[in-house]
Amino acid sequence: MGVESEKVGVTQQLSPSFLAYLGDAVYELYVRTQYIFPPRRLAEYHNKVVSLVRAESQAAFLSNLYPYLTEFEKEIVRRGRNATAGGRRRVSPKIYQKSTSFETLIGYLYLHNPQRLNQLLKKLNLDLT
Template sequence: MNVDPRQLNSLALAYIGDAVYELFVRNHLIQLGQVKPQQLHNEAVKYVSGTSQSTIIHEWIDQKRLTAEEEAVVRRGRNAKSHSIPKNVSISAYRYATAFEALMGYHYLMDNKERLHELMNEAINDTNELNN
C-alpha cells in the first residue's frame, strides 16, 4: 500500500514520528556509550518527553527554522484532536509535542532522510542546550 503522507491523518504521522524519533534518541544514547537500561531510560526521557518536544517545536517556530510546508504539517499536528492526553503534561504542550512528532513522521514517510536527520540532530542539540 502506498500512502501519501500529505493526505495522512496527523495523529498517524505523529504515531510513526514518535517511534522514529525514539529510535533515533536511543541510538544516539548508545553511541554515547550509555548501556545501563535505567540510565538509558532516564536520559531518553529528557529528549522524548512531551514538554521537551513542545519546547523544541516552539523554538523552531519562533526562530523561523521551518519551511512553509513544515509549518503546515506542524499546524495540522497541533490541531489534531486526540482523546487521550497524558496527565503529566499540559494540553498545550501535548498538542505541540504531537506537532513535533507529526513533523518527524511526515519527513520519514516522505523519505526526506536528509531533512529528517537534520531536524532530529537539531532536536538533540537543542535539548542538550536546554538541559545544561
C-alpha cells in the same frame, strides 16, 4: 503512475494522528541511538531517553526548531496541533498539542524527506552527557 508516486499519494492522505504515532516511534529511536556510546548502564540510558521524549521536551524542541521550518513544514505542524483530541492529563493541553505537532512533523519528514528530517534533528543539539 509509478510506485513511488503512488506511495507519495497514499502518504499525503495519512491523518496527522497517524503521522504523530509514527513520528513518536521515529523520534524515540533517534534519541536511543544517540546514547549508544559511550556504553552506560541501562538505567542511565532509560532515564536520559525518557527525559528527552517526554511531551515537555518535545514541545520545547518544536519551539527551538520553528524558526528553521519552511512554510509547508509549519503547515504540517499546524495540522498536527489541530489533530489532538483530549490528550493526556499529565501535561497541559497546550504542551500536548505542541508535542503532537512535533511528532507529526517527524512522522511526515520520515516518510517524505529523510534528509530534511536528519537536518532538523541535528539542530536539536541533544545533551549527550
